[in-house]
Amino acid sequence: MALAPLLPAAAVAVGTLKVDAALPYVCTLPSGPQPATVRITAAFPERVAPGEEIRPADVTTTVELPAAAVADLTALKAATVRAESRLAVGVAQNEQRAEAAWSGTAQPVGVPDEGPLVLTTTGDVPSLTTDTAGRLALTAGGLAVDLAPSTADGAATTPASLSVTCVPGPDAEGRTVLATIPVGADTGTGQPSTPPTAPTVPAPSASSSGLPLPPFPTDRAAPGSPRTADGAGGRAPRGPRIGQQTKGGPAAADEDAPGTPAPRPAAPPCVTEKPTPLSLSAYITGYSNVRKLNGANVIPVSCVLIEQGEPQFDPRPDGSFHLLTPSTGNLSYQGRKQTPPFKATFLTFGFAPATATMVLEQTGPLTVDSDVLLAFPDNISETYVRARLVLRVLDVRVNGTRLDVGPSCRTEKSLTSPEPDPAKHPGDHLVLLGKGQLLNGTDATGYVLTGGGPLTGEVTIPAFKGCGAGGENLDRLLTASISGPGNYIKQIQGQTCAVGVEVPTEGQCTEDHQPYVVPKPER
Template identity: 80%
Template sequence: MATENAPGTAGRPKAPPCVTEKPTSTSLSAYITGYSNVRKLDGASLIPVSCVQLEQGEPVIDFRPDGTLHLLQKSEGSLRYQGRKQTPPFTSTFLTFGFAPTTATLVLEQAGPLVVESDVLLVFPDNIAETYIRVPLVLRVLDVEVNGTPLDVGPDCRTVTPLRSPEPQPSKYPGDHLVLLGKGQLLNGTDATGYVLTSGGPLTGEVTVPAFKGCGTGGENLDRLLTASISGPGNHIRQMQGQTCAVGVEVPTEGQCTADRQPYVVPKPER
């Protein structure tokens, strides 16, 4: 994956540019990276550092019948890479069928809105946060090599539908999409622990990789080969999100944004 340091990012680990073109007072941006298991291949794929840009919704106070008090917020956004809603391309190597070394260049393309729902239970002194991130992502295959020999998958090789996670609210969020969950605590007077949208942290989920379509050229259909090699349920995902940059704030907090309003914190992937 090609990364670069744009102007204003000196001293920060290399990462793709993440400039919000028309920020508002509610704009946030952050980097995210991590691993996704590929259960059939008994391995894990590194998902590269990717830019996420969000517009925060208005916070809402919710008094529940059980007497608890919640602070709810719904935000929407997208992945951004070279003007497209996707991750940077990334390369993964596995042993296909247990013996053939296979290297694939992949990209995750966003196929619908990225929605972030945060629910903070306000219980003094420990506020408990639970955040769901939902986004439909299609897995596209750009290049494949088997035992060092190129396998021409063509320009349209991708999953038939977006990746699919178990959905706790299927009537509210129908359709196939990835679901990631982050849990954290905001202790009064101290830093947050676990995951909180603005400070980042670990997000986890599980995903089914659908069958593939459009793979192959010159009359050679590779759909069944890729489906047999990769597709299936039970693939665990663990992503790490970095500290957000409040892009539209006149004077951003030191250590959160670069001079040109990109996220300063580039997280490291964790298994």
């Protein structure tokens, strides 16, 4: 019963409002802006009472991209393409406004010989609630589509992903309202029967057991006003809210809560420029062995910006029940997808001290796939983090003498790990695994996405290319010194900050919505 709010709606209640809207959009492709058609289907209850949950059902987003998109993919020698979509949906009631993110995924489809390319994504979307009477309108907004093309042999293309941004076209003006749902009995004029308050901004979080939950409203009562466990008491009815706080989930921070968090250590900026209700951020740091040099170097405290996916309830044929949460992310340092520069010192060939300044540079998607096996009283969590990262060398000094490696010294391809599911995740990429145990009613142990913890893996460092200056080729020297398999990695992720929270959670976010917890590396 406690997991009921996480389950996708399996059926539509009697008295439904079905939506089927085909809207003209303009999508920005590598070849330039192109017209596209976006079809959105969903089902809603025809009418709800104040405080009653509105859960969209049977939501699909179909994007029909023109022939130019097929040409862009054909130029990459793509045979299939997998799509993920994020549709911004405006929620308005009376004078109040909020925004929801409808995320969806699609199975890989073949790239046609000629256009158009039709991609249909499906997924669970956040529920809506409002305590105020009046008509609630949902409006289609901007759409982002991430394409992951693959060649005929299943390998990733170069580049490994394409990001397509779409906005309603000029012809869509006045047509983007998807549904208008009456809330309460007296909705003829659209005026509220009780004084509305500003809509709260939702955020993803975790329950005390570490289970990922849908976004929930985080509002605070005025200092000194009464409040109850369910947020009632001393409050006027609230405007539209996205998501639902599940029983056992975290309550909003209280100004009068005893104790204060420890001072936050210095850390690089970690700012989400355009947060959504599902945005998270966190710091990560740790060690990586370099087996050939018989040593380890510290990966510095680095910022990761995460877009959490909607939880999906997955019953298996063996009778087990799983909760799956797919998420995506990016490293972030001074506007680039990379770690801060870091130095490592080793004894090359066993006697010559060498210091190198390096960065890990993200060259493709970073995904976070969480799988929680629900088995009372213990829930077992496995989270796989996959990332395409190259190691770039900026500066090398051997026994104090600078070795000019030039501006383009890097591994010839991504760092590579053993992949447990190569058919689903082809190509060269790093794989880290975090395992956690979630005891009902207690905090999680090990790793969960929202709480952090240790992530471990093994990586092969590829050969180097582009190293050297003035006609001197240092590729073989660096490859002989560093490259090779069997390099153990242990990274520690800190507690995430739910960036979409209007008032940051004490101990999790700073006042300017950056992660409060800065982890320390562990061997």
